[in-house]
Amino acid sequence: MNALEDSLLELIRRTSAEIPDDVHQALLASLAREQQGTIAASAMQIIQRNVALAKNKSQPICQDTGSILFYVDCPRGLDQLDFARAARAAVKRATQKGYLRQNSVDPITGKNDGTNVGPGSPALHFDQHAAPETRVRLILKGGGCENVGAQYALPHEKLKANRDLDGCRRVILDAVLQAQGKGCGPGVLGVCIGGDRATGYEFSKRQLLRKLGEANPNPALDKLERDVVETANKLGIGPMGFGGRTTLLGARIGVLNRLPASYFVSISYMCWAFRRQGVTLDPNGGIAGWLY
Amino acid sequence: MTTLTTPISESVVRALKVGEEVLITGTVFTGRDAVHKYLYDGGALPAGVSFQNGILYHCGPVIIKDEAGNWKCVAAGPTTSIREEPYQGRVIRDFGLRGVIGKGGMGEKTVAACREHGCVYLHAVGGAAQVLAACVQRVPNVYFMEEFGAPEAIWEFQVASFPAVVTIDAHGHSLHQEVLAASQAALAKYL
Numbered sequence: 207m208n209a210l211e212d213s214l215l216e217l218i219r220r221t222s223a224e225i226p227d228d229v230h231q232a233l234l235a236s237l238a239r240e241q242q243g244t245i246a247a248s249a250m251q252i253i254q255r256n257v258a259l260a261k262n263k264s265q266p267i268c269q270d271t272g273s274i275l276f277y278v279d280c281p282r283g284l285d286q287l288d289f290a291r292a293a294r295a296a297v298k299r300a301t302q303k304g305y306l307r308q309n310s311v312d313p314i315t316g317k318n319d320g321t322n323v324g325p326g327s328p329a330l331h332f333d334q335h336a337a338p339e340t341r342v343r344l345i346l347k348g349g350g351c352e353n354v355g356a357q358y359a360l361p362h363e364k365l366k367a368n369r370d371l372d373g374c375r376r377v378i379l380d381a382v383l384q385a386q387g388k389g390c391g392p393g394v395l396g397v398c399i400g401g402d403r404a405t406g407y408e409f410s411k412r413q414l415l416r417k418l419g420e421a422n423p424n425p426a427l428d429k430l431e432r433d434v435v436e437t438a439n440k441l442g443i444g445p446m447g448f449g450g451r452t453t454l455l456g457a458r459i460g461v462l463n464r465l466p467a468s469y470f471v472s473i474s475y476m477c478w479a480f481r482r483q484g485v486t487l488d489p490n491g492g493i494a495g496w497l498y
Numbered sequence: 499m500t501t502l503t504t505p506i507s508e509s510v511v512r513a514l515k516v517g518e519e520v521l522i523t524g525t526v527f528t529g530r531d532a533v534h535k536y537l538y539d540g541g542a543l544p545a546g547v548s549f550q551n552g553i554l555y556h557c558g559p560v561i562i563k564d565e566a567g568n569w570k571c572v573a574a575g576p577t578t579s580i581r582e583e584p585y586q587g588r589v590i591r592d593f594g595l596r597g598v599i600g601k602g603g604m605g606e607k608t609v610a611a612c613r614e615h616g617c618v619y620l621h622a623v624g625g626a627a628q629v630l631a632a633c634v635q636r637v638p639n640v641y642f643m644e645e646f647g648a649p650e651a652i653w654e655f656q657v658a659s660f661p662a663v664v665t666i667d668a669h670g671h672s673l674h675q676e677v678l679a680a681s682q683a684a685l686a687k688y689l
Contacts, residue, residue, distance in 0.1 A: 245663050248519060252623040252661060259628035269560045269573035269627040304572045307560045308648050316532075318647035350578040350602070350624060366689075376689060383685050386678055388578055388602035390624035437688045441681040446623060447603065448663065449677050479625035 210289070210491030214296035214342070217493075218274075219305045221344045221483040222266045225257050226498035228418040229394075229455065229480040233257065236392055236445070236452035246450025253445070253478055268390075268479040270348035271306040274328035277415060277484075279341040286332050289340075292491075293330060294323045306346075331408075343415055343484035343497060351477040354389035355410075356381040357403060360469040369469045371430055374399055375437075381473045382438045382454065387447015390477035394418065394456045395434065398472045401462035406472035413458035414476050415484075417498065422459065431457045445478075455480075501659075505551035506596040508616040514664045516671040520620065522660040526599065528557040530577055532650040533642065537593065538585035544641040547652060549593035553620070556582065556600035558649030560627070561637060569637035571655065573627035576601040579619070587611030603665055603674030612668050619666035621673075633660040 225233070237250040260267040276293055280286065300306045301322045308320040310327040322328070335341070358377040360369045365380050367373035378397060385391070396413035398406045422428035434457045444450025455478065464470065484497030500514065504524030514520070527547060529537075543549065559574035579586075579600030586598065587607045595617050598608075601624035612618060622630060636656040643651045665673040 245517060245519060248661075248663070249623050252626050252629050256623075256626040256629045259632065263628065265631075266560060266573040266627055268625040269558065269575050269631075270577065271560075304560055304562045307558070307573070311647070316647075318649070320648070348625070353578060379685060379689070383678075383681055386603070386674065386681070387624075388580060390601065437685075440688060441684045443677060443681045446601065446621065447674060447677055448621070448665075449673070449680075477625055 210487070211292040211296050213485060213487060213491055213493045214293055215299050217342060217344055217483060217485050218296060218300040219264065221346055221481050222271055222305045223264050224261050224483070225267065225480065226482050228498065230257060232418050232455040233478060236455060239451045240445070241451070244450060245448045246444045249445040249448055266305065266307070267481060268348055268477070269307055270350060271309055272346040272348040272481070273352065274306070274322065275345040275347060275411065276328055276330045277343040277412070278330065278332050279335040279337070280332055281338050281340060282334065284340055290330055293328055297322050297328050339494065340487040341484065341497070342487065343482070345411070345414055346481040347411070348390070348477055348479065351389040351393060351475045354385035354475045355407070355473055356384065357406060357470055357472045360471060371426060374471050375430060375434065377471050378434050378457070378473060379437060381475070382443070383441065385475055386443055389475040390479065391443065391447065392445055392452040392455045392478050394476040394480055395454065395458065396474040396476060397457065397459040399459065399461045400464040401470060401472065402465070402468065403470060405462055406470045407474065409460055409462050410472040410474040413460045414474065414480070414482060416458045418456040424461070427459045427461065431459050502597065504553055506553070507551065508596070511596045511616050511618055512668050514618050514667055516664055516667045516673045518664045520662055520664060522553065522597075522599070522620070522662060523658050524656070526553045526555045526655045526657050526660070528555045528559065528651070528653040528655065530556050530558055530650055531581055532646040533652055534582045534585035534589060537589050543593065544652070546639060547641055547654070549595050551594060551596050553597040553599060554589070554595055555655070556598070559631070559653060561648065561653065569640065571631045571634040571637050574631040574634055574655070575625055575627035576622040578602045579604050583608060590617045591615050599662055603672065609666055609670060609672050612666050613670045616668050618664050618668055620662035621665040622660070622662045630660065633657045
């Protein structure tokens with residue numbers, strides 16, 4: 207129990223302070239691409255310095271430590287109630303230590319009790335899997351990028367988006383245009399085609415668990431992912447919306463079945479401060495290995 | 499690179515242009531959603547706080563108390579500014595601000611207020627909480643901590659060489675409007 211809590215605390219610390227390697231590589235490539243002497247290049251340099259500083263000081267990359275999203279793949283027999291208790295305790299401790307900002311607010315009273323534990327926080331997604339070990343992945347997603355997420359119902363007349371992949375492409379690129387720099391670009395899109403309004407958004411966030419640079423197993427979606435990134439990077443929105451060559455670092459697209467009457471495209475925007483980490487746990491709750 | 503030292507005169511602000519990089523030194527107060535709504539509704543600044551010729555920073559920092567009992571800024575990047583668009587123009591006018599630091603840009607009302615009252619919007623790099631916290635040398639005071647909670651409180655920062663880019667100047671220009679128009683035109687070609 208204590209070992210599990212300690213492991214989750216360490217997972218939170220590392221997620222908040224360290225960018226995963228795949229995202230770091232994408233950021234370095236983006237810095238190299240921007241033209242020297244532009245404000246876009248300056249912004250990318252500050253971002254690089256920030257990534258290094260946060261890791262060295264073991265402090266939050268971004269002060270908005272965001273929604274706390276746990277994705278837990280459990281073996282048969284894992285006690286989810288115990289796990290949830292440990293996760294909430296770890297979140298409280300992480301907040302006391304400053305790995306997480308006091309970030310959870312009651313919308314009616316406006317009160318922030320300073321613990322980050324309350325209805326919906328942390329969010330815990332449990333899935334049973336056939337493997338013997340427990341796998342825990344964590345995403346910290348800031349509010350600025352969450353605010354520029356979008357959900358479209360197709361057909362969308364104004365955007366000339368029909369119920370096909372071209373229609374999906376049109377609304378995804380519209381979301382990039384609407385976001386401009388407000389989501390702290392260069393960003394990464396998680397997209398779900400299909401599902402209902404709730405499952406669509408949830409599944410779009412889950413796409414962010416996939417590493418950047420890994421091909422989509424579905425060739426049509428792989429092509430769409432590449433096309434969206436390439437086209438977005440020709441729009442000149444650039445880092446922070448300052449203008450420049452990198453608007454997106456990546457796009458990850460997944461599909462859920464839909465109802466005949468509905469065709470949703472749900473888009474979650476992740477900022478450059480893409481905080482995602484994961485661990486596998488040993489039977490005592492200790493960290494057996496890191497996933498990203 | 500231009501250095502802006504508080505208090506800032508109107509002529510210094512009027513000389514700034516969109517796209518210019520600046521380094522800010524002096525006193526900066528934080529204020530975000532709750533503070534803007536409160537001031538817009540006619541609330542008064544607490545004793546000890548003045549925005550006259552000063553800079554307001556859209557920021558909800560992570561702050562802890564060190565062993566000696568002093569506030570220490572652990573993370574302090576900008577928050578999204580557009581949420582303050584309904585309030586910002588009046589706050590600039592009523593409280594004499596010369597600069598607003600934030601991220602993501604602001605809309606037409608703020609552009610107009612900057613032009614009319616001599617103020618600029620200074621875009622910091624969103625998410626760069628460590629680089630920017632390192633520019634905060636001291637945190638002498640906090641106000642409205644009880645009322646609004648830590649991220650929403652007014653924190654007084656002493657900053658040195660805090661980097662930002664002028665993206666709305668005092669002449670009615672907005673980099674955000676320019677980039678939006680250009681990217682809209684570009685996208686039309688690729689659909």
